[in-house]
Amino acid sequence: MTDQNAPKKTNEKKNISRRDFLKITSTATAGAASAIVPKISFPAFLRQTKMELNFLTWFWTETGRNDAWRAMIQKFHDSQSDIHLNETGYGENNYFTQILIQAKSGRIDADLYTATPDVFLRLLADGHTIPLEDVVAQAGVTPVAAQDMLRKDGELHGLDIVTVRFGNLYNKALFDAAGLGEPTSIDEWVAGAQSLTQRPNQFGFFSPHIAAEPFTVWFILQQWAVLYDGVWAQGKTPLLTSDPVINAIKLFKTMYDTTMPQGTDFGTANQMFASSRIAQHLVVSPAVNQWKSLATDTELYDNLRSAQPFWPGGKAISRIHPVCVNANTDPEKQAAAKEFLAWLYTKENYQELLERCLDVVPAIEDGIRPEYHDSLKWVSGYDAATAITVPEVLGDFVLYNDELGQIVTPHLQEVLAGSKSAEDAMTEAQTEAEELAGRVFTS
């Protein structure tokens, strides 16, 4: 008996909160509320109680970035008393699984959430985002052109809050101790990394390669083909047997065999970098903030440098990570979320966020203060690289980023394990990728 009553009670509760909201808006029935999204922003005086917003992101578990965001949100809470943000989320390797279970069940369980470029495109297509043009207008800023990939029908559906770019980040103290300068070619890079390797105490290089970290492995591997000025696919054609890709796999194998702490996870490798036992990573710029926070050695941060691009073409993948407002949450909450974003996206606050996160690629015009930029010793290599976007590197496969990754990374593991040559493995991968293309691009 009590079982039958239980669901009713919860329904009533839901109806009451909805009814309150309907009094004000009188726009949609409870059922349609999730489908129709009125663009109304509510004056603060209409809200009686504090508006609680859930902010779903992996930032809370990212060392350095979490502190930066908490500081900004604290500042926001201090600046007004109507809106309060709560942290929800998961670590990066689990985040997308969870957000997709939620999206699949019809609704992401948050008011604000962050995404990677490829996940964003999927969520955008399935209507989990709302236009945020009014936020940009209210903040009075101009988004940089790179944000255009977040547009649908000309309107921004997400606001970039961190652009990451690849570069070769190294520990200058270790380079100096070995009498090494920055590499000027890939061959020099390999030779340098090898000379820095004294197993098992010191390793010349690290790149994630274990299968338990699938996102990270594929995400970083993408840059390796760019080292030979190549791409993984063009339009609907996979290019896995092209010279740059084959060379990239071979290069990875050489570095793996001769310079890396094999079988080590990213977390432990970060720890080793922070204690000066790994000399360099091919990695995105936010790693700097993690190492800065992790390092017990206060000098480490001063010794971080990003190498001038030594590879042909000098391109580096730039990845945009947008924050979005959930289309399937109460319009009142959407309005509050927009209010927060408009506050965050004003030039001063954005600059502060960028600096606290130790980021270097601004998402808005004048988003980075020159004094801050010039104070960073490690930024010149990241700056010198030519940006290339994920769609440029993956072609139409950008929508099938993970599928392509699931084809490439197992074959990479085979090559690393020495059971197949790079050519054979990539020939198989190419066939599999063509099958994928045949399946997904026909309809």
Next chain:
Amino acid sequence: MSNQQAIATTASSPGILLLRWIRRIPLYVLVLLFCIITAFPIYWMVVSVIQPVEYSLNYPPPLYPLAVDLSPFREIFQAENNLGRIDYWIGNSIVLSSMTTLICLFLTVLGAYALAGKRWRGQGLFGLLLLMTQMLPEALIVIPLYATLDKLNLKNNLFVLALVDTAFILPICIWILKNVFDTIPNEMRDAAMVDGCTRMGVLWRIMLPISTPGLVAVGVVAFFHAWNEYLFAASLISNKEIYTAPVGLAAMISMVDTPIDRLMAGGLLFSIFPLIFYLLVQRYVVAGLTAGAVKG
């Protein structure tokens, strides 16, 4: 022939004793080997936690801790502002596992009583249905179940999670208890019914008291299952306040920068409870799984 016999008899007590000892050596070696294999990983986890992380990251790693540094424990309790508090997670897991154990015990008794004893039409089908539900991979269920519970606003609820966990461990628990019930001689039940007991009375007054160790075994199985369960907990619990220990620990693992000593510290704290719990009830578990506990 007679010569050998003579030797055997004259050597009598010390010789035979020695011989017996020698013949038992393989037994001791095997037992020791098993114990090393089962205990070493747990020992290694302890070593990796209590020695400073630099030692763990050396090769070869020392076989026993050369120095002791308990700061990882302090650090994971301080990691509060990142992920939530590990003592809360463990508390939540205890609540969840206890609820699962209770719900599971109740339903198990019903199911086992239905399966034990006289045959009824559909009994085989019922058994098969239970077996089938036991075989479904959780990953197959998680999406539709999430969608339903989301609509009913029943996420972030440890009781609901306990109900879900029970569903996945119930069949095997019923199977264990059915085997225990089966060993209770029919004569005993019948005698009780002649004495005027109803059949539920037989269950309550005769079957359950005799099967206490079996109930303990079922409880332990259910407890461990809920303590371990990750997939449902991870998708149904998003509120950090009610993270269960596996969800919290997995969040620590998936942070790209959690040092190994802190991970091990979390893993160790997460393991201590079931280990202690198991050592306490271990005696009963063997007896409980002992279908012949009541023979005679």
Next chain:
Amino acid sequence: MGVQASVNAQFIKPAQNRQRDWLPYMLALPIIIYEGIFILIPIIQQFGSSFTSDIIGFGAAKGVGLANYERMLNDKFFWNSLRVTLGFMAATVIVAVGAGVLAAVLMNQRFRGRSIARAVMTLPWAFPDLPTVLVFYWILNPSFGIANVFIRFFMPWLTENPKWLLDINLAMPLVVAIASWKAFPFYGLVTLSVMQSIPQELYEAAKVDGANTRQAFRYITLPALLPIIMLSGILACIFAFRQFVLIFLATGGGPGRVTETLVISLYKTAFRSFDFSYGATIGVSGFVVVFVITLLFVYLQHRQEAEAAR
């Protein structure tokens, strides 16, 4: 026990002739409803989903008939994961149940410190999954793991550390070993319990007849254990089929795809590639295959029981 067989017979016979007995149904019903809500209805939903195209980012689900099944039959990864699953199941059944029976035999002996040894030998059962993977991953780290020290002690001619979980040939045996390490105590305890229920008189009688220990084991212990070994086999099969956390965190299905079981493949398809309908197809098909295997086991077990009863 003081129960007369005559009373027994008098009591039971008329009861069977009476109208249908509803009690078992009343007892079973709540469980059927319970399992129905939490498992059967969702699985039916998933089964329906396997006839659609339901991919995040491509709009609402569309019916596609048998297209997913057609794709699956031509999908070499599906066949690979089926092979891997069956291999993993077979290997874990043999290793875990085998080690369990051996452990039970040992635990059943009388020796000094038996109760401590029994507790220690069954400890992994109480050790949760996540810490298990964590610590094994660490032990087996090719650069710093303690396993390198051991292997080099026993095989001093090795020039470099094995790659352990990253090695194509070692990954599967290691995953089986880890899963068995975790699982064997349960089968050991179950077997031990049956062993202890074998009446001691049987052994004494055998001794009188001149049987040695080995013969007693062969003709008394083993036949008594066969049913429980079969049941342990079924359970080990089921648990191996469902095994997720250990494999996923230890190898993620790699290196290559040598440890990619159906459940791992289902998980990757549904939760990494966002293709829920095809994930459901893999899951449903895998389930059917394993169900058939288990039925076979159950059938064998029944036949064996019937034979034993004769």
